[in-house]
Amino acid sequence: MQSLAFKYFYEVAQQGSLSGASESLHVAVSAVSRQINQLEQRVGTTLFERSARGMRLTVAGQMLLKHVRRVNLETDATFQAIASLQDAVKHPIRLACTQGVAHELVPSVMAQFHLAYPHSRFDVFVSSAKVATERVATGEADIAITFSTTPAENVAVRYSCNAPALAIMSTQHPLAKRKRLFLDDVQKYPLALTDKNTSTFKLYQLACNRTGKWVEPSVYSNHAEALHAYVRDTQAVLFASYVSVSGRLQASGLVAIPIKNTEMHARVVQLQVMQGRELPEIMELFINSVTQRIQEINEQAPS
Numbered sequence: 001m002q003s004l005a006f007k008y009f010y011e012v013a014q015q016g017s018l019s020g021a022s023e024s025l026h027v028a029v030s031a032v033s034r035q036i037n038q039l040e041q042r043v044g045t046t047l048f049e050r051s052a053r054g055m056r057l058t059v060a061g062q063m064l065l066k067h068v069r070r071v072n073l074e075t076d077a078t079f080q081a082i083a084s085l086q087d088a089v090k091h092p093i094r095l096a097c098t099q100g101v102a103h104e105l106v107p108s109v110m111a112q113f114h115l116a117y118p119h120s121r122f123d124v125f126v127s128s129a130k131v132a133t134e135r136v137a138t139g140e141a142d143i144a145i146t147f148s149t150t151p152a153e154n155v156a157v158r159y160s161c162n163a164p165a166l167a168i169m170s171t172q173h174p175l176a177k178r179k180r181l182f183l184d185d186v187q188k189y190p191l192a193l194t195d196k197n198t199s200t201f202k203l204y205q206l207a208c209n210r211t212g213k214w215v216e217p218s219v220y221s222n223h224a225e226a227l228h229a230y231v232r233d234t235q236a237v238l239f240a241s242y243v244s245v246s247g248r249l250q251a252s253g254l255v256a257i258p259i260k261n262t263e264m265h266a267r268v269v270q271l272q273v274m275q276g277r278e279l280p281e282i283m284e285l286f287i288n289s290v291t292q293r294i295q296e297i298n299e300q301a302p303s
Contacts, residue, residue, distance in 0.1 A: 096132035096141035
């Protein structure tokens with residue numbers, strides 16, 4: 001159970017001031033200040049830097065905030081488990097994911113999982129990889145499923161595997177029968193690329209830097225569906241992982257061909273959770289389901 005001092009500390013950290021916490025908690029400013037002072041005496045160091053602009057967490061305060069968030073989540077999970085004994089409505093599994101897994105992987109796994117666990121519920125937030133990771137680190141999401149080109153910070157990685165970018169094109173494309181391609185082969189045709197905040201863009205940029213040849217894409221979009229439709233009806237090529245497109249290739253009249261340039265392989269797909277957090281059993285089961293599905297997809301991927 002959360003102590004009164006932790007409750008007041010958390011609110012000051014969220015609001016950035018004693019007065020903001022006072023208003024949110026509906027208690028006197030003096031009561032909030034007293035709890036913070038007592039907590040700082042207990043831990044033996046200051047938790048906030050005080051200024052005319054408000055209260056800012058010190059390094060020690062940031063450490064304590066992570067602990068309080070984790071305790072809050074685990075307390076909620078315990079209450080949910082107790083409530084489930086009486087068939088009460090459970091809280092949803094909160095997922096944060098990137099577009100690459102939001103269109104096929106996540107919906108298909110959720111559907112199968114719901115058949116096995118009919119009372120399961122989900123809340124899905126689609127964003128950039130950076131935002132998805134941040135939501136898990138701060139407790140706004142339970143699980144993040146993202147593509148990453150750099151080591152994840154402030155989260156624990158429960159599963160990770162390679163997710164190279166493949167060349168995706170129409171089955172009628174002149175390159176569609178090739179087994180493997182170099183980036184130079186692809187750059188002879190129009191390119192369709194996701195926006196500059198995505199891992200796919202970063203891989204393409206890295207590969208172009210290595211070859212010394214940058215070809216500006218004909219189309220940029222933050223919406224993968226638009227790119228797929230564009231590529232289907234033209235001789236353009238887009239880049240995507242097999243995890244992202246495996247379920248739609250045949251139905252959309254598209255093919256996926258591996259790219260030999262090693263820079264286009266410098267990416268992983270990850271399942272991330274909050275560091276040190278003990279997850280409810282239902283979330284562990286869902287993580288296992290996602291992991292198994294990704295492994296099945298990768299077994300079918302072209303190489």
